[in-house]
Amino acid sequence: MAVTIRDVARDAGVSASTVCRALSSPELVKAETRERVRRSASALGYSPNKAARGLITGRTGNLGLIVPDLANPFFPGVVKGIQARARELDYAVFVADTDEVPTAEAELVQALAKQVDGIVLCSPRMSESALRPLAEQTPTVLLNRRVSRIPSVTFDNLDGMRQAVAHLTALGHRRVAYVGGPRSSWSNRERLRGLRTAAAANRLELVEVGNVLPQFTGGIAAADLVLAADVTAVVAYNDLIALGLLSRFRARDVDVPGHISVIGIDDIAMSAMVHPPLTTVSSPVEQSGRAGVDLLLDLMENPDRTATARRELDTHLTVRGSTGPLHRP
Amino acid sequence: MAVTIRDVARDAGVSASTVCRALSSPELVKAETRERVRRSASALGYSPNKAARGLITGRTGNLGLIVPDLANPFFPGVVKGIQARARELDYAVFVADTDEVPTAEAELVQALAKQVDGIVLCSPRMSESALRPLAEQTPTVLLNRRVSRIPSVTFDNLDGMRQAVAHLTALGHRRVAYVGGPRSSWSNRERLRGLRTAAAANRLELVEVGNVLPQFTGGIAAADLVLAADVTAVVAYNDLIALGLLSRFRARDVDVPGHISVIGIDDIAMSAMVHPPLTTVSSPVEQSGRAGVDLLLDLMENPDRTATARRELDTHLTVRGSTGPLHRP
DNA sequence: TTGAAAGCGATACCAT
DNA sequence: ATGGTATCGCTTTCAA
Numbered sequence: 001m002a003v004t005i006r007d008v009a010r011d012a013g014v015s016a017s018t019v020c021r022a023l024s025s026p027e028l029v030k031a032e033t034r035e036r037v038r039r040s041a042s043a044l045g046y047s048p049n050k051a052a053r054g055l056i057t058g059r060t061g062n063l064g065l066i067v068p069d070l071a072n073p074f075f076p077g078v079v080k081g082i083q084a085r086a087r088e089l090d091y092a093v094f095v096a097d098t099d100e101v102p103t104a105e106a107e108l109v110q111a112l113a114k115q116v117d118g119i120v121l122c123s124p125r126m127s128e129s130a131l132r133p134l135a136e137q138t139p140t141v142l143l144n145r146r147v148s149r150i151p152s153v154t155f156d157n158l159d160g161m162r163q164a165v166a167h168l169t170a171l172g173h174r175r176v177a178y179v180g181g182p183r184s185s186w187s188n189r190e191r192l193r194g195l196r197t198a199a200a201a202n203r204l205e206l207v208e209v210g211n212v213l214p215q216f217t218g219g220i221a222a223a224d225l226v227l228a229a230d231v232t233a234v235v236a237y238n239d240l241i242a243l244g245l246l247s248r249f250r251a252r253d254v255d256v257p258g259h260i261s262v263i264g265i266d267d268i269a270m271s272a273m274v275h276p277p278l279t280t281v282s283s284p285v286e287q288s289g290r291a292g293v294d295l296l297l298d299l300m301e302n303p304d305r306t307a308t309a310r311r312e313l314d315t316h317l318t319v320r321g322s323t324g325p326l327h328r329p
Numbered sequence: 330m331a332v333t334i335r336d337v338a339r340d341a342g343v344s345a346s347t348v349c350r351a352l353s354s355p356e357l358v359k360a361e362t363r364e365r366v367r368r369s370a371s372a373l374g375y376s377p378n379k380a381a382r383g384l385i386t387g388r389t390g391n392l393g394l395i396v397p398d399l400a401n402p403f404f405p406g407v408v409k410g411i412q413a414r415a416r417e418l419d420y421a422v423f424v425a426d427t428d429e430v431p432t433a434e435a436e437l438v439q440a441l442a443k444q445v446d447g448i449v450l451c452s453p454r455m456s457e458s459a460l461r462p463l464a465e466q467t468p469t470v471l472l473n474r475r476v477s478r479i480p481s482v483t484f485d486n487l488d489g490m491r492q493a494v495a496h497l498t499a500l501g502h503r504r505v506a507y508v509g510g511p512r513s514s515w516s517n518r519e520r521l522r523g524l525r526t527a528a529a530a531n532r533l534e535l536v537e538v539g540n541v542l543p544q545f546t547g548g549i550a551a552a553d554l555v556l557a558a559d560v561t562a563v564v565a566y567n568d569l570i571a572l573g574l575l576s577r578f579r580a581r582d583v584d585v586p587g588h589i590s591v592i593g594i595d596d597i598a599m600s601a602m603v604h605p606p607l608t609t610v611s612s613p614v615e616q617s618g619r620a621g622v623d624l625l626l627d628l629m630e631n632p633d634r635t636a637t638a639r640r641e642l643d644t645h646l647t648v649r650g651s652t653g654p655l656h657r658p
Numbered sequence: 659t660t661g662a663a664a665g666c667g668a669t670a671c672c673a674t
Numbered sequence: 675a676t677g678g679t680a681t682c683g684c685t686t687t688c689a690a
Contacts, residue, residue, distance in 0.1 A: 095423075
């Protein structure tokens with residue numbers, strides 16, 4: 001079948017060891033021999049078997065990536081960032097989708113652990129106590145989650161919320177709702193914390209209307225609760241929820257932003273495509289993926305020094321038509 | 330580090346061979362021994378190293394998947410379907426995104442070929458002559474593309490277009506535009522062919538307004554051409570383009586569906602979320618992914634007999650608010 | 659029913 | 675500078 005190192009060795013009239021060296025440590029081989037080997041290799045179309053190499057070197061050249069739900073456009077962005085960086089570094093990427101089932105996370109990590117050099121865990125929902133042993137077993141980087149002694153890439157949710165509240169305050173809003181996402185989401189907790197802090201600092205009333213699925217339907221479901229809460233603005237855990245709110249508001253003939261202002265988080269592409277376009281807290285999603293890969297490689301080379309490495313990326317408010325000044329009497 | 334088969338063997342007081350058999354060919358091992366081995370294995374948290382196994386069996390237990398652009402919500406759907414099926418069958422999946430760069434396809438196939446048992450090529454843009462040698466080298470299944478002697482899963486684009494035209498005809502439309510996607514897209518060619526056939530059969534005028542990127546911005550760009558074409562309805566290569574059309578129409582104060590009807594293809598989630606919601610030709614996307622995996626496994630077991638296996642999945646028109654009867658004078 | 663040993667493909671160490 | 679050999683973890687004859 002496939003051409004092996006021994007085929008090349010025979011063809012070039014040298015030993016397998018020499019072929020190996022000629023290809024991976026050229027400086028150790030006489031120029032003439034090296035050339036002969038290289039010619040044979042490319043003539044036969046040889047390329048080394050990564051699995052076999054990994055067996056002995058302990059490096060597979062593969063990375064693992066686990067995300068909660070590819071149907072949420074936020075995550076494909078992360079995947080693209082990771083892919084792009086991984087390809088630059090000549091790594092291949094296993095991708096697994098847990099379908100928002102927290103127990104699937106650990107299973108998938110276990111399944112991938114032996115065939116990858118490291119794993120990027122994106123927005124994991126599992127508990128810290130479940131997470132830490134996994135991270136000790138395989139080099140792991142967390143995205144959108146912070147856990148002590150595990151490297152992570154996060155967005156500055158606190159500052160994002162501060163910007164959102166500042167914007168609403170400037171527009172005259174005094175009473176604002178928050179539609180929460182999954183309770184097990186670290187981002188959700190951070191966003192809530194950021195909102196509380198910012199609200200207090202601005203003497204704004206914050207109404208928490210509960211937790212919903214981080215999806216369009218979650219927003220649909222929350223919309224009526226928001227209206228009943230008698231607020232003039234609402235911040236949603238993510239853009240999908242915010243889009244659900246917008247949709248339901250329209251169905252109920254509630255004017256946005258005339259009657260109520262809406263702010264989402266993530267800045268998924270769709271947010272700019274709807275009408276009115278959604279004001280949202282933008283995060284550099286692809287960049288977070290790239291940063292995750294870089295952190296992972298650091299970690300692999302240097303298990304201890306970088307164990308607590310952290311990148312926190314800036315967010316910024318993108319103001320669009322779904323927020324506006326308060327007109328109500 | 331990781332627990333190996335020998336650790337389990339020692340713990341259970343048997344040889345490595347027996348552990349291997351107990352786990353993969355249980356019927357060859359005495360029940361009692363088998364149980365003991367299994368207990369040791371799970372106590373130690375053993376799971377076999379796929380790479381090492383692959384070295385000897387020639388099977389890696391991995392699949393490769395190559396898609397043009399994860400940012401187009403159609404593709405994450407495919408990925409989810411493939412993942413789900415692959416996980417059921419205990420396969421892990423490499424995912425690679427070409428960013429719509431056709432030359433990246435072959436490179437990625439080459440890079441993955443040696444570490445997977447088979448590859449699913451989703452909507453490949455490369456030429457047939459480039460495709461065929463790749464498919465001969467590694468078991469390959471095509472999604473959304475048909476090439477002789479390579480197994481494939483496709484949607485019944487022709488019938489989908491027939492349904493779309495029937496719908497528009499029933500509403501009274503006589504002159505319809507088509508906004509094309511990438512010229513190198515097989516689906517685009519099929520859709521165009523289907524439209525031409527159906528238009529002729531219904532004595533409908535079909536205006537082809539050129540090819541655009543299969544993205545929201547493509548639709549924005551095409552909208553003005555469509556308006557200038559003096560049609561009462563437009564079919565777009567995909568939903569993203571259709572959403573771009575809707576957006577631009579709204580910006581130009583063109584009423585949909587009062588002044589013009591719009592039909593997309595794919596039925597991505599967003600299509601139901603906008604206003605007016607988009608009429609579209611729905612395809613069973615996740616199912617196509619699952620079918621792709623099944624075809625691939627057939628092919629692996631049976632390289633010759635199934636070389637030309639084909640699945641064509643039914644599509645159906647989902648009518649929503651973006652199409653309506655003709656009111657114009 | 660079980661164990662010993664060979665070997666998959668590549669690499670790394672030890673000789674020469 | 676090059677070759678021989680052991681080894682990675684697992685599966686698979688072949689014997690017992």
